Amino acid sequence: MSVALSRRQAFKVMVGLGGTVATGLLPKTAAAEEEHPAHPVAPADAIAMLYDSTVCTGCKACMPACNEANGLPADTLLSGGIWDMPTGLNAQTKNIIELYQDPKSDEFAFVKKQCMHCLDPACVTGCPFGSLKKSDWGAVTWNSSLCIGCRYCEVACPFEVPQFEWKSWNPQIVKCEFCYDQRLKKDLEPACTAACPTGAVIFGKRVDLLAKAKDRIATAPGKYFEERVYGEHEAGGTQVLYLSSVSFQKIGLPKLGTTSIGHYATKVTSHIYKWLSGPIAVSGVLGFFIRRNWNRHELERLEHEKQSGFPDQL
Amino acid sequence: MTSTQPTSDKRGTTLINHWQSGVPVTHGPILTPFVFFLLGVSALGLGLAALRFFSPLGPFSGMNDAYAWGIWKTFNVMTLTALGSGPLALGIAAWVFNRQNLHVVMRTALVSGFLFYATGLVALGFDIGRPWNFYSAILPWRWNSESAMLEISICMPLYCFVFLSFEILPLFLERLYYTGNDKARAFLRHFSPMIRKAYPFLIIGAYVIPLMHQSSLGGLLLLAGTKINPIWQSPAMPLLYLIAAGLCGFAFTIFLLLIVCLRYGRALDADVLNELANLLSGVCVAFLAVRLVDLTMRGELHTAFALNGMSLIFLFESALILTPAVALRFRRVRETPRSLLNMAALACVGGTAYRFIPTSIAYMPPHSTRYFPSAPELFIAAGWIAVGMVGFILAINYFAVLPGEASTWDHTFRPFGWPHKAAGAAYAPSVILERGA
Amino acid sequence: MLQCGISRRSFLVFCTSLMVAAPYGLAITDKKTPEEVAAGLDKVLRPPIIWLHFQDCTGCTESMLQTSAPGFADLILNVISLEYHETLMAGSGLQARQALDEAVKRYAGKFILVVEGSIPTKDHGIYMKIAGRPAMDVLADVGGKAAAIIAIGSCASWGGIPSADPDPTGAVGVADLMPDKSIINIPGCPPNPYTMLGVVLQYAADGTFPETDEQRRPKFAFDRDIHEHCPKRAHFDAGNFVKQYGDEGHREGWCLYEMGCKGPDTHAGCSTRHFNEIPDVWPIGIGAPCIGCTEKAVAFKVPMFQVVQLHTIAAPPTAFAPISTTYSTISPLATGLVGIAVGAAAGAGYIASRKFSRAEDDESVPGSVVPDNKSKPESSDSDRPQL
Known part of the structure; x- marks a missing residue:
């Protein structure tokens, strides 16, 4: 690069390099307030649900309670208009009791599925215009006026919770919102925990429920699978905790790492895009070379046009 | 600049240097049966797409809640914009790495790139469920700056409808200059220097922005986490998506040039194609190297060579890229049009395969649900592609897009739909020189 | 009481039978022992009751007559004082008129008026006259002086069968004509007599009426729907439905939902309190779907075999x-x-690839002149624009 740099060009390179260096330095100073830590810590007021599969009798009282609280129509497709019979979470079902049954060993377990309300939700990280957001007490809520229907949340969610109304003109993302608007704001517990007659799913502060869950494990050694609480660390921790006597994978809870997915996805890009320093640095470098080659090109062009008699095209 | 003298055939080389500037196609019918076929496909696709306006997404597509993204997103946008990355790949090679002889094929790459992006974005418009909320894109306080989706939804339209459009603007101005009246020419004589002034600054954006969003397309899939097979799911995906975009950009430009030159009887330019083939081979090697390093560092090499279904798909995809990477290192292959065409096609398939597989085949949500696009979904996807193809055919017929010999530049533009002045004398080179654009 | 020939024992037996038979939740039978009930009933001042018939079938009276605990005779002779009842009284004509006038005069503001049957309002109510006066006038006259009105049966509650389409007489219920009056509706076709009995006895005991819902139906009998306590609910939950009268499921006693049973829409106690103290004596029990007779919007308004929408759909x-x-x-x-x-x-x-070779062979300068044929290379590898 033995080209004589003009004063202006030298400035540009310096700005570009400075940007690059700043990019490398900035995250270190800002590490304390990292947006997506690998292992997020639940705030003190974080609420939670604890679902104990060994206590659940599969009465499904939580399902109509949920439908009623959220104004959801029953999914009567399979039952010919008679019962609420969803086959999984869907556009009319924010909460469902599923049954795991091993035909060979008679092993069975119920499992309640709804939004896990992750501490660092992948859906919130991915939502382009902040339609999904982490609201008070950690409830993950959806705002219809910001959603463009890109369905990135469905791709991002490791638990496959958000559901899209495929058959609607004005499709909504349907997911459990912890009864945020319907009940939490009125100081009521969510409809499902309020309806549960056996106490299989209970509501409380996340710290309290975690302690309670560990207590249950400690008092009944060997009863619970792996002697651990699903959701304590999964995907960075969730605000719905599970206890089960059969394998979590068998009851449809995916095997996940302990780092938050948002952290995995943004650990590199968040540094590059911090204050747009990466793109600015790249444009500085590119701009320098383009300017240099442009000048060469212009000289050649004029010469060439003189030679050939044809205009050069851009 | 392209060299002006044709090189003589050495060692049985069959290429000669002919390309000097963009020249419109001036002979042969435009509305061939093939174009009618394409128009039919586009009409069917557009008709169905119009119906989609009056219908929810559900009845139209095979998408479901486990596979929330259908081919409109994964193929028309995430895959085909790789093929449309020619302007990015060639532009960076030409302007940043000073490969000046690539300027002559820029227009081909620009037009094809613009059409890929535009049709992909329109397809995206039909795919999103609540398009009326998209106005948030111009309200920065609503942006979620961590979202790769935000980057794509803002940068892609911005790139296509501002930067790419600016880059193809000279095509239209040139045409207007030759076919317009004196007033238009006077205006353009003033206007063209302004474009030249702005050009080097605007093309910075034209390269930075696709660098951002092409890598963000890979970044999109990072959030899918364990749903994507570990052979593909990797923190290096944004980088690999970007390299694949460059790979497909070069490969598709070679492929397209060869096909159109075959179709319209244009002579080929050894220098330019050689250069492109060299670059393509280099990018292929870079892609494979990054892929290998990535797999090794994540300790997934054994998964990749386990020879089960996913591993075989990986090996097939890598072979598609490895073959041109190796073959194009040989001068003889680079200089034989047929093998060059074959290698470029293989690289195109390989690059697009890498971009497509993690979104579909290797995308395995825990729910044992499958997705296959429904027939209307396919027709709409094919319809947009056909629209792009028709657009390209019209563009090369009405504008100086395809590279050709300057001597064939006779300015007898096709009269179809445009005011045409028969007097050839009015367009002497002296007049053209005044243009300055 | 002894004067009436009632022993303490027989009185306590009466109270026990009341507790068993009368609906749970009624103030009077909420007591724990027959003695407590007796203590309540002791204070009873046999309330005077006037019973008027309008456009009716006398089915409500018939059902009342079948009461066995306490027997109807016990009721009218010992518990209440039935002053006027067109079906039961011996007198007729002028004698009957005088009895009514006297009763109204004597107990003005104190008696309970029981109305059975709907009141025609079309054409100034000329479709029904008693002693030359339209039913509307009779009701206004007698009802105006009553302490409270009990509308027994669906007809008196809101029109019932006479008000079914095309409603030639403009039949309405009591509450439609005297909205401000204290009115208890006991709908049903016929209503369960114990509901009537409970209301009357509570009034007799402490002068109050039971709590009512927005349709003025006593809540103790009408606050839950038939579906909730239907003896065939298990068949509903299991998906065992009668598809046709007389089919195997019908003979097995399966759920009648698909035959148009209005149980899920109908608030009434029928599924727990069968008629005449005989088990399974009620429509669903004998294999006929509920027609929703206690609901203003259902019976005689919705086709009998139309399947109803379920409101609270459980899993x-x-x-x-x-x-x-x-x-x-x-x-x-x-x-x-x-x-x-x-x-x-x-x-x-x-094909495109091969053409290159041919061009190579033919002209040695590829692509310079392509043989003029129309077969163009189509898309390759994936549909992309080329050409």
Whole structure:
């Protein structure tokens, strides 16, 4: 690069390099307030649900309670208009009791599925215009006026919770919102925990429920699978905790790492895009070379046009 | 600049240097049966797409809640914009790495790139469920700056409808200059220097922005986490998506040039194609190297060579890229049009395969649900592609897009739909020189 | 009481039978022992009752007459003082008129008026006259002086059968004519007599009426729907439905929902308190779907065999969603299309590739002059614009 740099060009390179260096330095100073830590810590007021599969009798009282609280129509497709019979979470079902049954060993377990309300939700990280957001007490809520229907949340969610109304003109993302608007704001517990007659799913502060869950494990050694609480660390921790006597994978809870997915996805890009320093640095470098080659090109062009008699095209 | 003298055939080389500037196609019918076929496909696709306006997404597509993204997103946008990355790949090679002889094929790459992006974005418009909320894109306080989706939804339209459009603007101005009246020419004589002034600054954006969003397309899939097979799911995906975009950009430009030159009887330019083939081979090697390093560092090499279904798909995809990477290192292959065409096609398939597989085949949500696009979904996807193809055919017929010999530049533009002045004398080179654009 | 020939024992037996038979939740029978009930009933001042018939079938009276605990005779002779009842009294004509006038005069503001049957209002009510006066006038006259009105049966409550389409007489219920009066509706066709009995006895005991819902129906009898306590609910939950009268399911006593049973829409106590103290004596018990006679909007308004919408849809207890569901729609058409497209692309790519060789062989300068044929290279590898 033995080209004589003009004063202006030298400035540009310096700005570009400075940007690059700043990019490398900035995250270190800002590490304390990292947006997506690998292992997020639940705030003190974080609420939670604890679902104990060994206590659940599969009465499904939580399902109509949920439908009623959220104004959801029953999914009567399979039952010919008679019962609420969803086959999984869907556009009319924010909460469902599923049954795991091993035909060979008679092993069975119920499992309640709804939004896990992750501490660092992948859906919130991915939502382009902040339609999904982490609201008070950690409830993950959806705002219809910001959603463009890109369905990135469905791709991002490791638990496959958000559901899209495929058959609607004005499709909504349907997911459990912890009864945020319907009940939490009125100081009521969510409809499902309020309806549960056996106490299989209970509501409380996340710290309290975690302690309670560990207590249950400690008092009944060997009863619970792996002697651990699903959701304590999964995907960075969730605000719905599970206890089960059969394998979590068998009851449809995916095997996940302990780092938050948002952290995995943004650990590199968040540094590059911090204050747009990466793109600015790249444009500085590119701009320098383009300017240099442009000048060469212009000289050649004029010469060439003189030679050939044809205009050069851009 | 392209060299002006044709090189003589050495060692049985069959290429000669002919390309000097963009020249419109001036002979042969435009509305061939093939174009009618394409128009039919586009009409069917557009008709169905119009119906989609009056219908929810559900009845139209095979998408479901486990596979929330259908081919409109994964193929028309995430895959085909790789093929449309020619302007990015060639532009960076030409302007940043000073490969000046690539300027002559820029227009081909620009037009094809613009059409890929535009049709992909329109397809995206039909795919999103609540398009009326998209106005948030111009309200920065609503942006979620961590979202790769935000980057794509803002940068892609911005790139296509501002930067790419600016880059193809000279095509239209040139045409207007030759076919317009004196007033238009006077205006353009003033206007063209302004474009030249702005050009080097605007093309910075034209390269930075696709660098951002092409890598963000890979970044999109990072959030899918364990749903994507570990052979593909990797923190290096944004980088690999970007390299694949460059790979497909070069490969598709070679492929397209060869096909159109075959179709319209244009002579080929050894220098330019050689250069492109060299670059393509280099990018292929870079892609494979990054892929290998990535797999090794994540300790997934054994998964990749386990020879089960996913591993075989990986090996097939890598072979598609490895073959041109190796073959194009040989001068003889680079200089034989047929093998060059074959290698470029293989690289195109390989690059697009890498971009497509993690979104579909290797995308395995825990729910044992499958997705296959429904027939209307396919027709709409094919319809947009056909629209792009028709657009390209019209563009090369009405504008100086395809590279050709300057001597064939006779300015007898096709009269179809445009005011045409028969007097050839009015367009002497002296007049053209005044243009300055 | 002894004067009436009632022993303490027989009185306590009466109170016990009241506790058993009268609906739970009624103030009077909420007591724990017959003695407590007796203590309440002791204060009873046999309330005077006037019973008027308008457009009716006398079914409500008939059902009342079948009461066995306490027997109807006990009721009218010992518990209440039935001053006027067109079906039961011996007198007729002028004698009957005088009895009514006297009773109204003597107990003005104190008596309970029981109305059975709807009141015609069309054409100034000329479709029904008693002693030359339209029913409307009679009601206004007698009802105006009553302490409270009990509208027994669906006809008196809101029109009932006479008000069914096309409603030639403009039949309405009591509450429609005297909205401000203290009125208890006991709808049903006929209503369960114990509901009537409970209301009257509570009034007799402490002068109050039971709590009512927005349709003025006493809540103790009408606050839950038939579906909730239906003896055939298990069949509903299990999906055992009668498809046709007389089919196997019907003989097995399966759920009548699909035959148009209005149970899920109908608030009444029928499913727990059968008629005449005989088990299963009520429509669903004998294999006929509920017609929703206690609902203003259902009986005689909705076709009898129309299946009703369920409002609170619960999940069936026996069926569970599996952990993961396979649902996919792969149409052969779509796969075929993709196959054709990929095949065409590969074929076209091969043709294009071969053309280069031919051009090479023919002219030694590739692509310079292509033989003028119309077969153009189509898409290759994947549908992309070329050409």
